[in-house]
Amino acid sequence: MKILIQPTESLGTRDLNHKMHHSLLLYLSLGALVKFAAGSDWCYNGCDHTPSEWPQLHGSFCGGKRQSPIDIVTSHVKTDPNLLNFTFVNFSKHVIKSIENNGHTVKCRLEENEVEVSGGGLTDTYSTIQFHFHWGDTEYHPGSEHKIDGHRYPMEMHIVSLKKGLTVEQATANSDGIAVLGFFINATEDGNMSGPWNLLTSHLMSNKDTEGTTNYNISINDLIGNVDLTKFYRYMGSLTTPSCNEAVAWTVFHEPINVNKELIKRFPMKTGLVNVFRPVQELNERQVSASPATPLPPSPWCYDDHHCAYNSSLWHLLSHSHCGGERQSPINIVTKTAVIDEHLDAFTYTKFDDKNAIKSITNSGHSVKCVLKEDTVEVSGGGLGYVYSTLQFHFHWGAVSHESQGSEHMVDSKRYPMEMHIVNKRKDLKLEKALETPNGLAVLGFFIEAADTTKSSGGSSSEHQETHPPSSSTSDMGAWKKLTKYLSAIHNIRSEVNVTEEISIDDLLGNVNRAAYYRYNGSLTTPSCNEAVVWTVFKESVKVDQDLMMLFPIQTGYHNVFRPTQSLHDRTIFSTTSAASAPGPIILFLLLACLCAFPLNLRL
Numbered sequence: 001m002k003i004l005i006q007p008t009e010s011l012g013t014r015d016l017n018h019k020m021h022h023s024l025l026l027y028l029s030l031g032a033l034v035k036f037a038a039g040s041d042w043c044y045n046g047c048d049h050t051p052s053e054w055p056q057l058h059g060s061f062c063g064g065k066r067q068s069p070i071d072i073v074t075s076h077v078k079t080d081p082n083l084l085n086f087t088f089v090n091f092s093k094h095v096i097k098s099i100e101n102n103g104h105t106v107k108c109r110l111e112e113n114e115v116e117v118s119g120g121g122l123t124d125t126y127s128t129i130q131f132h133f134h135w136g137d138t139e140y141h142p143g144s145e146h147k148i149d150g151h152r153y154p155m156e157m158h159i160v161s162l163k164k165g166l167t168v169e170q171a172t173a174n175s176d177g178i179a180v181l182g183f184f185i186n187a188t189e190d191g192n193m194s195g196p197w198n199l200l201t202s203h204l205m206s207n208k209d210t211e212g213t214t215n216y217n218i219s220i221n222d223l224i225g226n227v228d229l230t231k232f233y234r235y236m237g238s239l240t241t242p243s244c245n246e247a248v249a250w251t252v253f254h255e256p257i258n259v260n261k262e263l264i265k266r267f268p269m270k271t272g273l274v275n276v277f278r279p280v281q282e283l284n285e286r287q288v289s290a291s292p293a294t295p296l297p298p299s300p301w302c303y304d305d306h307h308c309a310y311n312s313s314l315w316h317l318l319s320h321s322h323c324g325g326e327r328q329s330p331i332n333i334v335t336k337t338a339v340i341d342e343h344l345d346a347f348t349y350t351k352f353d354d355k356n357a358i359k360s361i362t363n364s365g366h367s368v369k370c371v372l373k374e375d376t377v378e379v380s381g382g383g384l385g386y387v388y389s390t391l392q393f394h395f396h397w398g399a400v401s402h403e404s405q406g407s408e409h410m411v412d413s414k415r416y417p418m419e420m421h422i423v424n425k426r427k428d429l430k431l432e433k434a435l436e437t438p439n440g441l442a443v444l445g446f447f448i449e450a451a452d453t454t455k456s457s458g459g460s461s462s463e464h465q466e467t468h469p470p471s472s473s474t475s476d477m478g479a480w481k482k483l484t485k486y487l488s489a490i491h492n493i494r495s496e497v498n499v500t501e502e503i504s505i506d507d508l509l510g511n512v513n514r515a516a517y518y519r520y521n522g523s524l525t526t527p528s529c530n531e532a533v534v535w536t537v538f539k540e541s542v543k544v545d546q547d548l549m550m551l552f553p554i555q556t557g558y559h560n561v562f563r564p565t566q567s568l569h570d571r572t573i574f575s576t577t578s579a580a581s582a583p584g585p586i587i588l589f590l591l592l593a594c595l596c597a598f599p600l601n602l603r604l
Ligand SMILES: *[C@@H]1O[C@H](CO)[C@@H](O)[C@H](O)[C@H]1NC(C)=O
Pocket: 084, 085, 230
């Protein structure tokens, strides 16, 4: 997008009131005074200050960390349920006041205070002032500014709006002072040659700094056509021309406007301007979100055959995959082969009792993951030899049925209903490094089984601990209720919501015996299956209400999210000396399995 920013000095010297200020902006935007605008001696090609030099321009923000445009990598986009429908005011009216060629683009100026945009997750109402275009050359080289998964469209249209009540100067100093709606324009062979795009392009002119003013019989909606306005991406960025102010809440619509390629060719031909787009900029720490209606690409892998190219027997074919290795997880733990290891002592848990440590809950499309606040929760001891930072925990489950079994690990060929994986990273390593280190990650796996419903509801673990029935560890069902309530807010794949309820990991685990566990060297259980995990699978299972467990497959809509067990090869499984708990009924011994887990969504 582009909008002209007049230099502050020129404003400072004039005692402009609000309205005059606005008119000055509009005047400048005609291009007549373009020479005096900050950074006016910039260009896209053929001058001293091409895009790579823009950061050096006086007063420029072009070297900043939230610049635009960007390449939208859809596999990293997250759905944001707050990106609801837009409200557009007077988009159907004939509001184009002038069309000008300012030497950088063609800009259509709108009647003042007529057109407005709100909703769409924007925090305010924005007043639309102009729209303009970016394009390639007459040989049909594409010229959109944003890209989608590396694809550049032939053109892009930017509709620019200022937060209502702000001057341009105020808006450019405000982190979301400007809202730009970006539309990709796609070239078709057979598009309409006589519609509004014909009318618009018939007004293009080559004379720089000239302005045509007739009664343009075109509305914004005429140009947008039938693009689905509920499908869009959002991120925070900048103006795409100097001074590149980092003041823009960007909306990039998913569907392009289809325009006949001969009409697209008129932009470079009739204006004499070619390749007027800025190269894509680094995303840095930013997250791109998508409205709930926006289709995001399915992940290339899945657990079964039905909806992806790589089911679990083909994961080893994925690029960068370790899934065909010899220390893979999960495994079937054959208890009689487990070797007792006295070094497997008690764990030390830091902040497992922190009721505010869970930052957000997200639906990855393969699992439900609770992401923890950074550098808060830790685990050490347990024979690990290092301090590990807890990153997240997530779940594996089966189908919507009381009989369903969906744990990843098995114990003596028994599968449990669910498994919870608490994923920890060696505190002294960065995640990338940890993924390449044999003990870079430590995952704590807990099997989950149905609680005895006669005593489950609302019980606190301490109450039950008094009686200490050996075969029934209990957890705080209130915590599980709070957690599973969030599932309804993350129906959409890759949606994420903040967790504000007070839930600690200790609440979820209850009084399960954490001194009795199995230990082996393994891998992540999802691609890329890095062989970087020291596995701890606890013998005793966590007990949760069956109805709450079933919410996982019901609310996410997917089931049987567990990887089949992998060959042990020459690995040894170690075991603590202690059994799951004090001697108890035989059923208890069945529970003694361990769990492990760890799926991982590494985009933490
Ligand atoms: C958003 O707009 C779409 C299509 O215009 C409509 O089907 C949907 O009901 C709207 N959603 C809301 C929440 O208004």
